[in-house]
Amino acid sequence: MFNFLANIFGYILNVIYNVVNNYGAAIIIFTIILKLAMLPISIKQQKTLKKSAKLQVKVKEIQEKYSNDQVRQSQEMMDLYKKENMSPFSGCLTSIIQIIIVISVFYLVSKPLTYMKHVDQELLNSYSTEISDSSGELLRYPEISIIKEKGYLDEKVNLNMNFLGLDLSDVPTQNYKDPRVYIIPGLYVITSIISTKLTTSLNKKSKKENTIKEEDKPKEKEQDAMEEMNRQMTIMMPVMAVSIALIAPLGLALYWLVSNILMIVERLVINNLVKDEEEESNG
Numbered sequence: 001m002f003n004f005l006a007n008i009f010g011y012i013l014n015v016i017y018n019v020v021n022n023y024g025a026a027i028i029i030f031t032i033i034l035k036l037a038m039l040p041i042s043i044k045q046q047k048t049l050k051k052s053a054k055l056q057v058k059v060k061e062i063q064e065k066y067s068n069d070q071v072r073q074s075q076e077m078m079d080l081y082k083k084e085n086m087s088p089f090s091g092c093l094t095s096i097i098q099i100i101i102v103i104s105v106f107y108l109v110s111k112p113l114t115y116m117k118h119v120d121q122e123l124l125n126s127y128s129t130e131i132s133d134s135s136g137e138l139l140r141y142p143e144i145s146i147i148k149e150k151g152y153l154d155e156k157v158n159l160n161m162n163f164l165g166l167d168l169s170d171v172p173t174q175n176y177k178d179p180r181v182y183i184i185p186g187l188y189v190i191t192s193i194i195s196t197k198l199t200t201s202l203n204k205k206s207k208k209e210n211t212i213k214e215e216d217k218p219k220e221k222e223q224d225a226m227e228e229m230n231r232q233m234t235i236m237m238p239v240m241a242v243s244i245a246l247i248a249p250l251g252l253a254l255y256w257l258v259s260n261i262l263m264i265v266e267r268l269v270i271n272n273l274v275k276d277e278e279e280e281s282n283g
Contacts, residue, residue: 005104010115024163031258046270109251113143168251184253191260
């Protein structure tokens with residue numbers, strides 16, 4: 001599946017690259033297109049989250065009423081979700097899709113000559129062996145090394161990786177003495193913090209809007225535990241992403257950075273749209 005998507009993404013990225021003739025600019029445009037394609041799913045997810053928050057009151061009532069009858073409790077919960085035309089696992093699909101896309105993009109940026117340019121594999125193997133024998137080291141990203149070493153000699157393996165003074169073929173851990181390699185990962189960290197704070201703020205606001213009576217607060221412990229787990233996951237994901245970004249070509253970090261910025265804008269816009277729809281339906 002990852003190879004299949006990487007091939008599709010590579011075709012799109014190559015078409016863009018042939019127009020702009022810059023790898024960094026092509027990645028930015030590609031990320032915007034991908035976000036727009038995912039927009040209907042994102043809107044649906046945001047609506048589902050808000051609807052799920054409202055359902056928590058009824059869910060807690062069912063849990064309290066049938067606390068000694070797990071079978072009945074499960075049946076009532078299923079009936080509730082069916083009545084509201086929702087699935088308790090509706091949020092999982094979006095997360096799975098996002099993970100699949102991230103892995104596919106990693107495939108793409110680590111092997112751009114395969115997925116973008118569709119260069120003959122024998123030629124790539126030949127260049128890779130030559131560079132490896134010359135350096136005496138095992139190449140972590142053979143195609144990135146080929147672009148660096150052979151791109152100026154062979155147009156087939158040439159990609160314009162220079163973007164605003166940065167070489168997107170650089171890997172931070174391999175070029176750690178160059179402070180410029182930390183610019184994009186650093187900006188990614190900053191946007192991740194902003195995104196995390198925004199998500200937390202929206203979740204708190206949603207929870208406040210759906211808060212029930214003071215005497216029902218003890219029933220919220222289970223939900224609070226789940227929220228804490230989600231909060232930790234929200235923090236851990238950027239940490240994991242930065243760890244990967246430091247050992248991957250900067251092209252991947254650029255994709256994540258642009259994706260993060262678009263996600264922040266997307267959440268703000270969609271949240272306002274969903275809010276307006278709710279006010280219209282209630283009005």
